[in-house]
Amino acid sequence: ITTARLSKACPINPRQRGFICASGCAENLKLLQLVIKTAKREQKHLGVVFVDIAKAFDTVCHQHVIEGLVQRGVDPHVVELVREMYQEVKMYIS
Numbered sequence: 746i747t748t749a750r751l752s753k754a755c756p757i758n759p760r761q762r763g764f765i766c767a768s769g770c771a772e773n774l775k776l777l778q779l780v781i782k783t784a785k786r787e788q789k790h791l792g793v794v795f796v797d798i799a800k801a802f803d804t805v806c807h808q809h810v811i812e813g814l815v816q817r818g819v820d821p822h823v824v825e826l827v828r829e830m831y832q833e834v835k836m837y838i839s
Contacts, residue, residue, distance in 0.1 A: 747823055747826060747827075750819065750820055750823050751814075751819065751823065754814070754817040754818055754819040755813075755814070755817055755819070777793070780793075781793075807831040810827065810831075811824060811827065811828055811831075814827060
């Protein structure tokens with residue numbers, strides 16, 4: 746329910762493969778192979794850029810996430826749910 750409500754207010758790019766129910770990156774790799782094959786066949790120049798934003802999410806201030814949800818008009822109950830998920834978050838390695 747939370748995912749459905751957040752998706753309406755914060756749509757995900759169709760090429761997004763992290764944190765969603767999808768076939769992983771296989772589809773994007775097939776797309777890249779097709780683009781490369783087409784560029785070779787049509788003898789066109791091709792530039793490809795890979796961006797890896799390692800650990801990007803845990804470097805974002807949680808308050809900014811909450812403010813972004815509010816600005817996008819997300820239901821206040823969902824915003825409060827997300828806020829509560831960030832309170833006193835701890836990790837243990839056993």
